[in-house]
Amino acid sequence: MNATPAPRFSIVIPSYGVQAFIRECLESVLAQDFTDFEVIAVDDCSTDGTGVIIDEFAARDPRVIAVHREENGGLGQTRNTGVDRARGDYLLFLDGDDTYRPGSLRALADRLAETGDPDLLMFDHVRSHWDGRLESSSTPRILGPIGREVVNPAEHPEFFHHFAIVCNRAFRRDFYLKHDFRFTDGYYEDALMVYKVLLCAGTAAYCDHVVLDYRQRRLGNMMQTGDRRQFAIFDQYQLLFDFLDERPEQEALRPLLFQRMISHFLHSLARRARIPLRLRRAYLRRASQQYRKLRPAGFTPPPGVLGLKFRAVGWGSYPLFELLKFANGTREKAQRLVRTGLPRLKRAAGKAVYRAYYALQRLRPLDPDLAVYSAYWGRTPACNPLAVYETARRLAPRQRAVWVVKREHVKSVPKGMAHVVLNSRPYWDLVARATYFVNNVNFLDTVVKRRGQIHLMTHHGTPLKRMGLDQRDYPVAAGTTDFEALMARCDRWTYSLSANPHSSENWARVYPNRWTTARTDGPDTWTSLETGYPRNDVFYRATAAEVLQARAALGIAPGTRAVLYAPTHRDYQRDYEPRLDFERVARELGPDTVLLVRAHYSYDVDLPEGTPVRDVSGHPSVEQLCLAADVLVTDYSSIMFDYANLDRPIVIYADDWDVYSAVRGVTFDLLAEPPGAVATSEDELIAVLGGDAWDDADATALRAAFRRRFCTYDDGFAAERAVRRVLLGQEATPPVVPLEQRTPAPAPRAAGIIAPAVSAEASTVPQNG
Structure with a gap:
């Protein structure tokens, strides 16, 4: 039996905690028009869904080899595992949060064929910033003069000026193995590998194709950790010069490598996110020691300000370095202040009084037992925050909870529920001193997260539509969104709830703040808590009697089929426009069906109401409406993911899917993976609900698959998990009940049988008298 021919490329993808990006990364490779490659995706013991996603790709494409390390080893060891x-x-080498541009592998293969398979092939990249900006590299300027030639890199210093990462070059594997190259542990392992390879390579060429889309994370990049791990750079360069000492034939390159080293030190020192103020003096001391130890005989610093900075490093003079840095940036900062600072001051003047009061209140100590709750930008208490609130009253009775509502919603606050009006003086007192903040949207921009305060973002639905930074590609959805301000609001999160892996993956991608799924928290991280949605607990806890009570409260007669129609809003429609003739639908479905219509909360509606049509848009609890309904009809609302927990029929009414998906943007093809029957016109919807398709075997099978994907963590204990983890600080929380072991609240027909039986049984119990 012949062995499988070796592929042209082995693409090693080291991955740790990149569930937000690994899917896009792998798709960018598998979509290449050049197909002679293998992908070795190595999961370094990720605590999120990275490994699961890698396995998903490996199961469907034989070119993907999934490797799971038994213990976390860091980026270098993970790359070594892939090389092996x-x-x-x-x-x-392609990092799990980066991508390849279309046609890249074809361009590399063609260039290698042209150049006779050199030891090393350099290529271009572009920096992709979180805000959508694309930044071209300096590669064409540096390597462009080499042209189409194959050269010895030791004779061309420009190769050493090429951006020192391993992801922008291809290594001939037999050359790589001959020299026994291995990545070292710790940060800056790229620089050591890059320069060692350049010292050993006999032939190198350049491909001018932009291959790599090099993601610049807003936060969360390992180079922005701002701790002593950054000091690994000194050990890596020491290893490089030790390596050079063993190769006297390359001695002429020592001054160049020394200059690259000091430039690298200066590059790091210039970035506060990398080397914060508390570490700068110590870092400069280490840099100075390295300078004096490794400086080649006769080395002359470069001219100008850069040369002065070199000397400042050599002398270990922190004041001189800071003076040079300040002088270099003063003019730009002054211009930026005039351009942006003064207009901001003018806008803030009218709010100065409350801001000053709030600032004074923040000088007072936090109240460890005070919690702030809010939902839907100050509307009536509802959704996940309300479910957390109710559970906290039972599990954390010492905590005092206060709701924030807008003035126009005060009358809807349940009696006995403590509350303050948004932007009132009591409100500023509250947000200044509370320890816990619970909301399903962001709090106002003016809220400052103090050290010790904990923000729980519960969200208010599983994302079918594009959210967060994804909206940048959909101008109608984005509207006038200030994405910088949005990210600043998300920076306050301490915890983010998730109902399923789909949500976890999307939240991490579209809110690119510093986050983790590990159970370790830091002042600049938010932790993804895969607890399920607290608001959905009732779908597993409600009794048959409570189901019947929910129907009775709506006036639904026994034996009547209740169809809940709950559409989402359209960003491209300012006012509510019914997409159904409600009276016709109700008439066609007959007297045994009642149509419950719930418009989206974004709209103020006044629906015509008749006997078979009930306007429930103002009902305070969508969960009670779901309990009462026999079947849900929706378009693209996230209510479908919640209702699926009840394991009752769902019908998708998608009369404008093409328009909605193009204008709003969606995270998956709902029509290809629906939770039940699909109708694309009013006539089709009437036919589905009037026949058997709404609840036949096909609909049941679709719903089962949908539930497996999206009802992952909702099991009736989500609120308890959230309260114990966030409000009580307990690591041990109830484990998620497997889907096949859960029992949802009974459907109305079953409830009509169960509840009377339970009632009759209870009536036979002797009473004390």
């Missing part, structure tokens, strides 16, 4: 599995002619 590689069979290709050339090695490529």
Whole structure:
């Protein structure tokens, strides 16, 4: 039996905690028009869904090899693991949060064929920033003069000026193995590998194709950790010069490598996110020691300000370095202040009084037992925050909870529920001193997160539509969104709830703040809590009697089929426009069906109401409406994900799917993976509900698959998990009950049988008298 031919490329993808990006990364590779490659995706013991996503791709494409390390080893060891599995002619390294541009592998393969398979092939990249900006690299300027030639890199210093990462070059594997290259532990392992390879390579070429889309994370990049792990750079360069000492034939390159090293130190020092103020003096001391120890004989610093900075490093003079840095940036900062600062001051003047009061209140100590709750931008208490609130009253009775509502919603606050009016003086007292903040949207921009305060973002639905930064590609959805301000609001999150892996993956991608799924918290991180949605607990806890009570409260007669129609809003429609003739639908479905119509909360509606049509838009609890309904009809509302927990029929009415998906943007193809029957016109909807398709075997099978994907963590204990973890600080929380072991609240027909039986049984119990 012949062995499988080696592929042209082995693409090693080290991955840790990149569930937000690994799917896009793998798709960018598998979509290449050049197909002679293997992907070795190595999961370094991720605590999120990274490994699961890798396995998903490996199961559907034989070119993907999934490797799971038994213990976390860091980026270098993870790359080594991938190299050990590689069979290709050339090695490529692609980080799990980066992507390849279309046509890239074809361009590399063609260039390698042209150049006779050199030891090393350099290529171009573009920096992709979180705000959508694309930043071209300096590669064409540096390597462009080499042209189409194959050269010895030791004779061309420009190769050493090429951005020192391993992801922008291809390594011939037999050359790589011959020299026994291995990545070291710790940060800056790229620089050591890059320069060692350049010292050993005999042939190198340049491909001018932009191959790599190099993601610049807003937060969360390991180079922005701002701790002593950044000091690993000194050990890595020491190893490089030790390596150089063993190669006297390359001695002429020592001054160049020394200059690259000091430039690298200066680059890090110039970035406060990398080397914060508390570490700068110590970092400069280490840099100065390295300078004096490794400086080549006769080395002359470069001219100008850069040369002065070199000397400042050599002398270890922190004041001189800061003076040079300040002088270099003063003019730009002054211009920026005039351009942006003064208009901001003018806008803030009218709010100065409350801001000053709020600032004074923040000088007072936090109240460890005070919690702030809010929902839907100050509307009536509802949704996940309300479910957390109710559970906290039972599990954390010492805590005092206060709701924030807008003035126009005060009358809807239940009796006995403490509350303050948004932007009132009591409101500023509350947000200044509370320890816990619970909301299903963001609090106002003016809220400052103090040290010790804990913000729980519960969200208010599983995302079918695009959210967060994804909206940038959909101008109608984005509207006038200030994405910088949005990200600043999300920076306050301490915890983010998730109902399923789909949500976890999307939240991490579209809110690119510093986050983790590990159970370790820091002042600049938010933790994804895969607890399920607290508001959905009732779907597993409600009794048959409570189901019947929910129907009775709506006036639904026994034996009547209740159809809940709950559409979402359209960003491209300012006012509510019914997409159904409600009276016709109700008439066609007959007297045994009642149509419950719930418009989206974004609209103020006044629906015509008749006997078979009930306007429930103003009902305070969508969960009670779901309990009462026999079947849900919706378009693209996230209510479908919640209602699926009840394991009752769902019908998708998608009369404008093409328009909605193009204008609003969606995270998956709902029509290809629906939770039940699909209708694309009013006539089709009437036919589905008037026949058997709404609840036949096909609909049941679709719903089962949908529930497996989206009802992952909702099991009736979500609120308890959230309260114990967030409000009580307990690590041990109730484990998620497997889907097949859960029993949802009974459907109305079953409830009509169960509840009378229970009632009759109870009536036979002797009473004390």
